[in-house]
Amino acid sequence: MSGKRFSVGIFDHEDGVKEAVKSMRGEGVKIQEVYSPYAIHGIDEMLGYKMSRLPMASFLFGLTGTILALTMLYSMMGFDWPMIIGGKNFAALPPFIPVTFELTVLLAAFGMVFTFFVASDLKPWARPRMYDTRITQDKFAVVVDLDANSKSKDEIDTMLRNAGASEVNAKNFN
């Protein structure tokens, strides 16, 4: 995080936020982040965020799971201690499919979720920077980092107000 002084525009509706983001970005204002009580669909594209790479992470973890499972199954059943079970092959693929599938899913899911926790810095001891506690209730916030923009605080506050913010608060962090 670069700056310490922020202008926080509080909005009552999702639509207001979208319009504000569109108009302010159109005028070259850099928006730090938009906060909302629920996921606003399409806001990430408006803010110019790239598509999340979590699906790729999940795929790679899943692939690791598949390889690990097959390696484990073949080495244990085929080489380390081959056992005659019903006169079947020591290492046959069909009975290995269920366990391979489960381990693939397990690693894909857990790997992705941990990547998500790391990427979004989610942890039980986190002390998040809350711009407004009403965000998790019923308000939306458009946060502008004043140091990252060339426009003055007054200009930005006016822009937020013109875009439909019901209030604009200053918020400073050390």
Place this chain on the structure above:
Amino acid sequence: MHVTSQIREPLITGGKTMADVSEDLCRQVEGKPSKSWIVAFTVAVSVLTIGAISAGTLLWEGVGVWGLNKTVGWAWDITNFVWWVGIGHAGTLISAVLLLFRQKWRMSINRAAEAMTIFAVICAAMFPAFHMGRLWLGFYWALPLPNTFGSLWVNFNSPLLWDVFAISTYFSVSLVFWYIGLVPDFATIRDRAKNKVSKMIYGGLSLGWTGGAKDWSRYESVSLILAGLATPLVLSVHTIVSMDFATSVIPGWHTTIFPPYFVAGAIFSGFAMVLTLLLITRKVFHLEDYITIQHIELMNIIIIVTGSIVGIAYITEFFIAWYSGVPAEQYAFINRATGPYWWAYVSMMTANVVSPQVFWIKKIRTSIVATFILSIIVNIGMWFERFVIIVTSLHRDYVPSSWAMFYPTKHDVGMYLFSFGFFFTAYLLFSKFFPVVNIAEVKSILNTDGEKTTD
């Protein structure tokens, strides 16, 4: 832009605003427990305690305290296991499959259904774990861990071992899915909290969630992919459970229809249990505007669909037994319907196939009383289904001299009570300390912006 269909009924009634949603759904978390909750909790803990006596006896004496004999070596224990796993299917189905199909009505019910799933899976896992006799060595025996038997590994060709992997994966992925959904709601409670302790606890649970767009975007893709992973997972779990039977050569079990039939049955019983629990939760926590008659009706439609699939499976199974021309197979099915366990077969048929058909009548499927009664009948019926499949296929062995009947002992009943006690205790604790409806998701489907959002 947000598009609201003019034709569809709103999913949340009562003209709620976002502030109302937070208020309504956090009320029971923040307030003192209600009288009805305390009564229910006392009953649940009492049942758990009574069951614990049986569980303790079982651990002390061994599985001989059950009514098993050398012909019927599997009975109540595995019946309960399959029954609980089946119930544990609805939660992930609601949250994952309905998410992929973009069914927004899932949002009011997914939280409670997922919680139910998690507790039901724990109840299910209890039975094979206790069946091993020495519970504390269970993990050591069931997992491929290095050991002193010369590193004799577990048998990966056995469906019982597939079960270990399927159920533990299902449990942990469901738990994570449920928790991810809870994170934003914990943040809501954290930011509302007045006292320091709950601020700290819910602050920790919320993992520092702020509601930023970047985080929401990641959250959405995580939910979507978890749903995509959980959907085949949920189908695989009951498929594998059915393989415990289907891969054996016992007449009555050795049936290729088992996987789809078990999955349909699982969804059927799972939805029935969701309805039982949610109708009570809705009443106790006054959630009539969140879980509406529309939700109940939609779930009842799923009950009738899956109930009919199960009915067709019963009939197909019977037909194929006859058509196969295998005398042992034919006998197993005739004995099932007309043998000494005919009453269990009739209970299963009536409760699972006949009774849900009343939901064709709109008046009945939108009636809360009728739904509640039917949901309990379906749960009883599904328990009998498992009992019929397991016990009737075993009790008349190949040699008539070893034919036997199964009589449950008090410890069979006690273990079942133990799982019930655990289930309801856990569910009640969940409903007191966690929001029973997904607050954030419900906010996203409110139409509070009225005209503005309709385009």
